[in-house]
Amino acid sequence: MHAYRTHTCNQLRAEHKGETVRISGWVHRKRDHGGLLFVDLRDHYGLTQVVINTDNPLFAQFEKLKLENVISVTGEVVLRTPETQNAKLPTGQVEVRLKAYELLSAPVTDMLPLQVNTDEPYGEEVRLKYRFLDLRREVIHRNIVLRSDVVYSMRRRMVEQGFREFQTPILTASSPEGARDFLVPARLHPGKFYALPQAPQQFKQLLMMSGFDRYFQIAPCFRDEDARADRTPGEFYQLDVEMSFVTQDDVFAVMEQVIGGVFEEFSNFTGTKFSVSKPPFVRIPYDESMLKYGNDKPDLRNPLVIVDVTSVFGRDDVEFKAFKGVIAKGGVVRAIRAPKVSDRPRSFFDKLNSWAQGEGAPGLGYVVFEGKQGVEAGSVREAAINAMEAHGVKVDHVKQAERKWLDAKGPIAKFIPAEALQALIELCGVQAGDAVFFACDMVDKAALLAGKARTKIAEEMDIIEKDCFKFCWVVDYPMFEINDKTGKVDFSHNPFSMPQGGLKALETQDPLKIKATQYDCVANGLELCSGGIRNHMPEAMEKAFEIAGYPKGAVQEKFGGMYNAFKLGAPPHGGCAFGIDRIIMMLAKEPNIREVIAFPMNQQAEDLMMSAPSTAEPHQLRDVHIKIDLPKAAVKEQVKAAG
RNA sequence: GCGGGUGUAGCUCAGUUGGUUAGAGCGCUUCCCUGUCACGGAAGAGGCCGAGGGUUCAAGUCCCUUCACUCGCGCCA
Numbered sequence: 001m002h003a004y005r006t007h008t009c010n011q012l013r014a015e016h017k018g019e020t021v022r023i024s025g026w027v028h029r030k031r032d033h034g035g036l037l038f039v040d041l042r043d044h045y046g047l048t049q050v051v052i053n054t055d056n057p058l059f060a061q062f063e064k065l066k067l068e069n070v071i072s073v074t075g076e077v078v079l080r081t082p083e084t085q086n087a088k089l090p091t092g093q094v095e096v097r098l099k100a101y102e103l104l105s106a107p108v109t110d111m112l113p114l115q116v117n118t119d120e121p122y123g124e125e126v127r128l129k130y131r132f133l134d135l136r137r138e139v140i141h142r143n144i145v146l147r148s149d150v151v152y153s154m155r156r157r158m159v160e161q162g163f164r165e166f167q168t169p170i171l172t173a174s175s176p177e178g179a180r181d182f183l184v185p186a187r188l189h190p191g192k193f194y195a196l197p198q199a200p201q202q203f204k205q206l207l208m209m210s211g212f213d214r215y216f217q218i219a220p221c222f223r224d225e226d227a228r229a230d231r232t233p234g235e236f237y238q239l240d241v242e243m244s245f246v247t248q249d250d251v252f253a254v255m256e257q258v259i260g261g262v263f264e265e266f267s268n269f270t271g272t273k274f275s276v277s278k279p280p281f282v283r284i285p286y287d288e289s290m291l292k293y294g295n296d297k298p299d300l301r302n303p304l305v306i307v308d309v310t311s312v313f314g315r316d317d318v319e320f321k322a323f324k325g326v327i328a329k330g331g332v333v334r335a336i337r338a339p340k341v342s343d344r345p346r347s348f349f350d351k352l353n354s355w356a357q358g359e360g361a362p363g364l365g366y367v368v369f370e371g372k373q374g375v376e377a378g379s380v381r382e383a384a385i386n387a388m389e390a391h392g393v394k395v396d397h398v399k400q401a402e403r404k405w406l407d408a409k410g411p412i413a414k415f416i417p418a419e420a421l422q423a424l425i426e427l428c429g430v431q432a433g434d435a436v437f438f439a440c441d442m443v444d445k446a447a448l449l450a451g452k453a454r455t456k457i458a459e460e461m462d463i464i465e466k467d468c469f470k471f472c473w474v475v476d477y478p479m480f481e482i483n484d485k486t487g488k489v490d491f492s493h494n495p496f497s498m499p500q501g502g503l504k505a506l507e508t509q510d511p512l513k514i515k516a517t518q519y520d521c522v523a524n525g526l527e528l529c530s531g532g533i534r535n536h537m538p539e540a541m542e543k544a545f546e547i548a549g550y551p552k553g554a555v556q557e558k559f560g561g562m563y564n565a566f567k568l569g570a571p572p573h574g575g576c577a578f579g580i581d582r583i584i585m586m587l588a589k590e591p592n593i594r595e596v597i598a599f600p601m602n603q604q605a606e607d608l609m610m611s612a613p614s615t616a617e618p619h620q621l622r623d624v625h626i627k628i629d630l631p632k633a634a635v636k637e638q639v640k641a642a643g
Numbered sequence: 644g645c646g647g648g649u650g651u652a653g654c655u656c657a658g659u660u661g662g663u664u665a666g667a668g669c670g671c672u673u674c675c676c677u678g679u680c681a682c683g684g685a686a687g688a689g690g691c692c693g694a695g696g697g698u699u700c701a702a703g704u705c706c707c708u709u710c711a712c713u714c715g716c717g718c719c720a
Binding site for chain 2: 032033034035036037038051053054066081084110115117118120121122123124125178179198201231493495602
């Protein structure tokens with residue numbers, strides 16, 4: 001018999017009746033009846049009930065075993081009587097009648113800092129410090145298994161699509177753009193540092209220039225930035241992808257198969273089947289997204305859309321000064337139609353108004369449209385229209401005209417005369433019983449507020465679709481933007497993206513009008529991926545950096561390897577990178593990223609289990625030529641700690 | 644760096660308007676219990692109420708400072 005187990009704790013069934021088996025695992029739970037003791041033995045695979053009574057000389061000893069001890073149990077598989085079977089357990093038809101057992105771990109004598117056999121929510125500090133205990137608990141244990149399965153599925157799907165996985169350096173050079181780098185002192189080069197890669201961006205492009213055609217990597221990425229609920233400090237993983245001789249459409253086609261497939265495969269993980277967008281995913285130009293959704297990561301589960309109605313409030317016959325003043329300064333008015341809310345109590349509108357004030361807006365103006373939609377039922381007009389329709393006469397325009405009958409109500413309705421109202425009705429597609437909310441400000445701020453209002457209104461109305469993953473690609477990002485702080489032109493996203501129109505566009509067009517071949521993949525309002533077709537032409541690269549205000553020669557200096565490669569035969573190429581942690585969060589429906597990472601750091605970027613970061617020994621610092629120069633507050637802290 | 648929330652038993656939490664001896668569940672200890680499966684029952688141990696200062700006759704409760712955790716902002720090409 002095997003030293004530890006003949007079966008796992010999820011294997012035994014009625015058919016094993018009478019067999020002598022050995023199972024190993026943790027003491028999950030005890031039910032002690034005095035003369036009869038049940039122990040649930042738990043391993044990775046499941047639970048099996050072990051039973052022993054006072055007839056057995058081992059009873060007294062076995063009874064004393066504490067929870068979470070690791071034991072092996074040898075015994076006979078016994079069929080439970082029908083009334084004692086447990087339908088909730090896969091192994092619930094049988095139990096193991098103990099003949100012998102062995103304690104395999106050092107005996108657990110300390111009080112457990114957290115209990116494994118409950119799903120009670122525990123404080124993160126305890127969970128992270130005793131992560132190995134926490135990870136034994138069912139929910140997070142399953143999440144980590146999901147993570148493994150998802151990563152495997154990604155690898156399999158990528159390989160099926162003809163990709164190969166490559167490793168790229170972890171110790172590399174600091175990148176001039178982007179987030180703060182993690183630095184590693186170079187012992188052999190006093191005063192110099194390696195940096196951990198924020199992403200393998202240049203390496204994957206260089207692999208394309210090395211002729212490998214299709215690259216992917218489950219790539220660790222390191223960025224020294226502060227944490228969020230959906231962002232770990234320090235490190236995270238991407239499904240990093242790059243392909244040669246491709247257009248944007250080729251990248252989309254591959255990733256829709258891979259990511260769509262992964263989501264479909266695991267969409268039932270929580271027990272609620274989620275629907276997944278079918279390829280091809282909707283494509284939304286950046287400008288359209290900013291207008292219709294108020295951000296560049298539209299949540300398509302929300303049916304509301306934003307419409308520009310500046311033209312309505314700019315009319316001479318509209319007297320609403322609050323908006324007119326802003327329009328005169330170059331501002332815009334954005335509108336959100338909320339269907340069928342006219343019967344909502346006043347508090348519905350007041351709540352949204354005070355919400356907007358909390359967002360820093362003067363308020364959230366609105367107009368409610370009431371009255372009869374179209375033709376009055378049972379009227380002579382209706383009979384006439386029906387008769388015309390029955391004879392094949394087109395009556396749409398007649399019905400359309402009836403919309404004029406809608407009455408406008410609400411605080412700002414009186415400033416909008418009938419004709420302007422009609423224009424508003426046309427623009428927004430208003431029907432009887434709808435309300436229209438307004439956000440008025442300069443373009444960027446109005447879009448932002450309208451976007452938040454769109455979400456808020458839909459939440460209040462409870463009309464956001466549930467149980468689905470709605471994907472889209474946001475495309476045509478601007479290549480450049482004005483940097484708020486400096487007021488100068490800067491790259492708006494990735495300097496490696498090919499500007500649409502190439503070098504010619506850079507030379508002839510207004511930089512702020514140039515679009516990049518740059519795209520994001522968005523699901524349910526979360527950015528899952530960013531990518532682009534790369535700029536592989538050295539001249540275009542230099543020109544782009546020149547426009548962004550870099551001195552001549554900056555490209556050679558910052559990206560020497562890449563620049564050389566560009567000049568020595570670079571294929572057109574592009575790709576993207578999906579955030580793996582976030583994908584798993586979505587599939588597991590976990591609001592916190594630490595629930596899908598086995599050993600995460602806390603918000604202060606500390607590993608409470610390993611005690612990282614920690615101080616270094618003087619000889620270690622000497623080796624790497626580092627002298628510590630602490631800020632005053634930290635000095636005090638260390639002195640205090642030292643006693 | 645800034646703002647919000649939280650901090651009470653090993654763990655998860657309750658604790659009213661400031662009022663006399665700070666509670667519950669789980670876990671732990673001892674005992675009873677031979678068909679439970681979140682077993683049940685009896686008794687018990689366990690507290691610097693995060694720390695420091697203040698107000699008050701009286702502070703877990705109010706005020707200030709500080710620390711820790713957490714959420715958000717900044718940051719994240």
